[in-house]
Amino acid sequence: MINKISYLGTLAFFIVLLTMPLGHAAMILMEQLFGIKYIYYAAIILGIIGFILLIVGYKTANETIATFYGLFAGLAIWTGWIEFSFVYFAKRYHIQPLIENSEIVTKPEYLLLPSSIGFLVVLLLNLLFNSNIRCNFFNWLKRRFKIQRGKSENIKNRSVSMITAIELIMILWTFYIILLLAYDNSIFGDKHPIIYIIAFGSLLWSAYLFMKLMRIKKLGFAIRYAIPTVIIFWNFVEILGRWNIFKEIWVHPLQYWFEMLLVTIIFIALVIISSYERTRQVKINR
Helix, strand or coil, X not given: CECCCCHHHHHHHHHHHHHHHHHHHHHHHHHHHHHHHHHHHHHHHHHHHHHHHXXXXXXXXXXXXXXXXXXXXXXXXXXXXXHHHHHHHHHHCCCCCEEECCEEEECXXXXXXXXXXXXXXXXXXXXXXXXXXXXXXHHHHHHHCCCCCCCCCCHHHCCHHHHHHHHHHHHHHHHHHHHHHHHCCCCCCCCCHHHHHHHHHHXXXXXXXXXXXXXXXXXXXXXXHHHHHHHHHXXXXXXXXXXXXXXXXXXXXXXXXXXXXXHHHHHHHHHHHHHHHHHHHHHHHC
């Protein structure tokens, strides 16, 4: 599976990569279009859509299709139920944004998000001691700490859509907290040397993962492998945006509507291409 260069890895990388700006833009558009009166109803509905996608994916036998269901389910649940829950409580308790040089650098909901670090650590520990987890990173930790892997569940009994959704949510959550804690001036601050280490360390780490991704010849597996590759790379993008190296157009989707429309069209085109590739792989396997 991982012995020759395959362009499916590149295709998977860019599909997942484009979900990052589109996800940011979708959240901001929801806030602007629905307004404070209806935004939370819309967020609840978005999370329900994600839950439905998860159920449909659970009942889908095809690995690639189930992976896509899991990807979109994870994005919908993260945005609708998780991010907007922090938005709601930040507004309810009048948490003020972090302002530097008369500019908002961290929104209230992201000031609240690091408070969930304890829950994250508990869940990560659960994944570490779970014998059914086949994540390379957790397997590396198990080898280093000599943790017995135990007897794992038959791969045919695993829900690919659930694995994909949980993978996306856990990695997003982890790196959100890492960046937000590192940005905190009482800990490091966004100009501290540790931020440079995180930024360029993430770039190098994602490059290493991308080289491995390029050799994957199954689209479903490539999409799942692209999730950590992209999110780790996005740390670098986020930090560059924090340093005002470039304009984050996805933060102003109405102002840069044409550019975001192009991103959306490219994303749809890549998904269509991936659908063609899935069909072609099915014919080859027959």
